[in-house]
Amino acid sequence: MKKRKPNDLVLQTVTKVVSFLIILFSIRMFFAGHYEPGGGFIGALMTSAALVLLLLAYDAKTLSTILPIDYKIITAIGLVFAIGTGVGGVLFDVPFLTHAYDKFYLPLLGEQTLHSALIFDLGVYLGVIGVTLTIIKTIGESE
Amino acid sequence: MTNLPVYPILIPLLAATALLFFPKKIKAQRFIAAVTSGLTLLASLYLLLQVHAEDTRTLDLGSWPAPFGITLVSDIFSALLVTTTSFIVFSLIIYSFKMIGRDREGFYYYPAMMFLLVGVNGAFTTGDIFNLFVFFEVFLMASYVMIVLGGTKGQLRESFKYILINVLSSALFVIAIGYLYSVTGSLNMADISARLASIEPVGLITVIGVLFLIVFGLKGAIFPLYFWMPSSYAAPPIPVLAVFGALLTKVGVYSIARTFSLFFPENEFLFSLLSLLALLTIVVGVIGAVAYWDVKQIIIYNVMIAVGVILFGFATQTEAGVEGAVFYLIHDMIIKAGLFMLIGMLILITGTSNLKKMSGTIKQFPLVGWLYFIAALSLAGIPPLSGFIGKLLIIRGGFEAEEFVGSGLILLSSLLVLYSVMKIFLNGIWGKPEEYRPKVTPNSPSIMIPTIIIVFAAIMYGFGAEGLHSFMNEAAQQMLNPENYQNAVLKE
Numbered sequence: 001m002k003k004r005k006p007n008d009l010v011l012q013t014v015t016k017v018v019s020f021l022i023i024l025f026s027i028r029m030f031f032a033g034h035y036e037p038g039g040g041f042i043g044a045l046m047t048s049a050a051l052v053l054l055l056l057a058y059d060a061k062t063l064s065t066i067l068p069i070d071y072k073i074i075t076a077i078g079l080v081f082a083i084g085t086g087v088g089g090v091l092f093d094v095p096f097l098t099h100a101y102d103k104f105y106l107p108l109l110g111e112q113t114l115h116s117a118l119i120f121d122l123g124v125y126l127g128v129i130g131v132t133l134t135i136i137k138t139i140g141e142s143e
Numbered sequence: 144m145t146n147l148p149v150y151p152i153l154i155p156l157l158a159a160t161a162l163l164f165f166p167k168k169i170k171a172q173r174f175i176a177a178v179t180s181g182l183t184l185l186a187s188l189y190l191l192l193q194v195h196a197e198d199t200r201t202l203d204l205g206s207w208p209a210p211f212g213i214t215l216v217s218d219i220f221s222a223l224l225v226t227t228t229s230f231i232v233f234s235l236i237i238y239s240f241k242m243i244g245r246d247r248e249g250f251y252y253y254p255a256m257m258f259l260l261v262g263v264n265g266a267f268t269t270g271d272i273f274n275l276f277v278f279f280e281v282f283l284m285a286s287y288v289m290i291v292l293g294g295t296k297g298q299l300r301e302s303f304k305y306i307l308i309n310v311l312s313s314a315l316f317v318i319a320i321g322y323l324y325s326v327t328g329s330l331n332m333a334d335i336s337a338r339l340a341s342i343e344p345v346g347l348i349t350v351i352g353v354l355f356l357i358v359f360g361l362k363g364a365i366f367p368l369y370f371w372m373p374s375s376y377a378a379p380p381i382p383v384l385a386v387f388g389a390l391l392t393k394v395g396v397y398s399i400a401r402t403f404s405l406f407f408p409e410n411e412f413l414f415s416l417l418s419l420l421a422l423l424t425i426v427v428g429v430i431g432a433v434a435y436w437d438v439k440q441i442i443i444y445n446v447m448i449a450v451g452v453i454l455f456g457f458a459t460q461t462e463a464g465v466e467g468a469v470f471y472l473i474h475d476m477i478i479k480a481g482l483f484m485l486i487g488m489l490i491l492i493t494g495t496s497n498l499k500k501m502s503g504t505i506k507q508f509p510l511v512g513w514l515y516f517i518a519a520l521s522l523a524g525i526p527p528l529s530g531f532i533g534k535l536l537i538i539r540g541g542f543e544a545e546e547f548v549g550s551g552l553i554l555l556s557s558l559l560v561l562y563s564v565m566k567i568f569l570n571g572i573w574g575k576p577e578e579y580r581p582k583v584t585p586n587s588p589s590i591m592i593p594t595i596i597i598v599f600a601a602i603m604y605g606f607g608a609e610g611l612h613s614f615m616n617e618a619a620q621q622m623l624n625p626e627n628y629q630n631a632v633l634k635e
Binding site for chain 2: 075079089097
């Protein structure tokens with residue numbers, strides 16, 4: 001029997017627009033974490049949701065051409081960031097995981113407070129994306 | 144050096160992360176795992192000597208003062224356990240090189256081992272009850288990976304049971320912490336201890352104590368809650384079994400000792416319940432150890448017996464009993480690792496774990512046979528070896544607390560323990576020699592050297608009991624006087 005390719009034109013077109021919106025919103029969630037509800041965990045889940053939407057509308061091959069990444073490595077990089085912030089404290093001979101912050105002048109954004117907890121959150125963000133997509137891709141690809 | 148207590152947790156954590164980047168480069172995996180676990184051992188030894196020379200070391204993570212942040216507490220008891228754990232994991236990683244097989248090594252075996260070391264060391268060091276839960280989950284997750292890795296039929300079946308029972312007990316753990324938090328309003332163990340000492344003893348606190356006993360009893364396999372252990376532990380390959388048998392149940396035992404001595408020091412009901420359950424654990428363990436003709440099962444039931452003996456010693460609440468429990472706990476971790484390693488060699492030689500199908504291996508492999516003989520005598524507690532002094536002190540503690548039945552039972556159990564391990568020696572190692580052609584010879588250095596080191600450590604532990612006495616006595620004092628712990632953490 002000839003395998004017919006389903007016509008997903010509407011889904012694929014909508015996905016092209018919506019997935020970017022979801023990713024933008026997830027990044028906003030990620031940066032909002034310190035003062036408003038949000039943070040690394042929820043931001044990462046939402047980014048993964050955008051990638052899963054791409055997986056649904058296209059297929060695993062398309063996603064791996066758009067993002068040629070091994071998600072297990074992403075998890076490991078996330079761990080490096082998270083542990084690295086803790087080790088930073090060790091290097092300055094203050095207790096492990098002691099954080100620091102300062103005010104910086106950033107182009108376009110003006111004066112902003114940057115806190116080393118952000119790097120820890122980035123670690124959580126990468127770790128959660130890595131784990132979620134590893135799970136989904138592994139289950140999806142196994143026969 | 145402010146961060147000294149965190150190094151035994153941090154070094155394996157960094158190593159595990161590094162190992163995630165190149166799972167298929169097996170040589171590099173082996174090298175990094177062995178070197179970093181060796182470094183962990185050195186760091187924990189240094190920590191132990193520091194704690195012994197000075198005093199309890201505490202570290203307020205993130206520079207938040209004691210009851211508000213998470214505090215790591217290295218008193219002498221936890222430092223001793225961390226050192227023993229690092230030592231055993233270091234030996235077992237080298238032992239795994241030849242024993243575990245390449246297909247497992249290529250699928251994150253060494254990272255799982257390092258994460259397990261992180262979890263166990265963390266659980267021994269933390270001073271925060273919820274953080275204890277988190278470290279429990281860390282080493283349990285790693286142990287789920289290790290029990291199922293390889294995916295044979297038996298492993299899949301047993302890992303299902305193992306995960307189910309541990310998810311259940313973790314949920315109970317969270318509930319118990321929730322109750323405790325609603326009573327005391329704190330999660331810092333020293334702070335909880337101080338607060339519980341200052342309020343009227345009510346029934347609810349005893350209920351929380353029983354809940355903790357159920358939770359940690361499920362992890363540590365005490366009498367009515369041991370049912371999952373014998374079959375689950377027999378499923379994974381030998382190095383994993385050795386890690387589980389030597390370390391995981393002992394974390395449950397440590398947690399019972401820590402929480403009971405800190406939170407419920409005067410609660411007689413809890414301690415007599417603990418004593419009763421410990422004795423029943425010994426009885427069931429002895430029955431299992433004597434009944435089976437499977438070498439793995441015999442040693443697994445011996446793990447249970449040891450858990451019972453340690454908890455009985457602790458439950459006497461006498462100085463001798465608690466000191467004996469600490470002595471016996473460390474001894475048992477080392478000797479169980481050694482026995483499982485030797486059993487693994489025996490299975491490697493004969494290709495079976497059925498005792499009736501093996502005999503006379505000592506003719507071909509004399510070193511394995513005699514090492515096993517020493518380890519078996521040491522387990523039973525023959526005087527110059529390591530098991531003696533701990534059991535002697537536990538029995539003395541039992542007599543001081545006028546628990547004559549319990550002490551008698553422990554003496555009797557030693558006899559049956561000796562019978563069960565000598566059964567392996569007489570049937571499997573002694574007897575009519577047969578010709579064996581193992582695929583991997585147990586005489587290869589990466590298998591033999593760590594085993595010799597472990598057995599040698601067990602011997603030296605027995606001969607050096609005098610030198611270790613000051614460590615163990617200090618640990619017992621710490622457990623019997625929770626005020627010291629409170630003062631060290633809360634800095635009053």
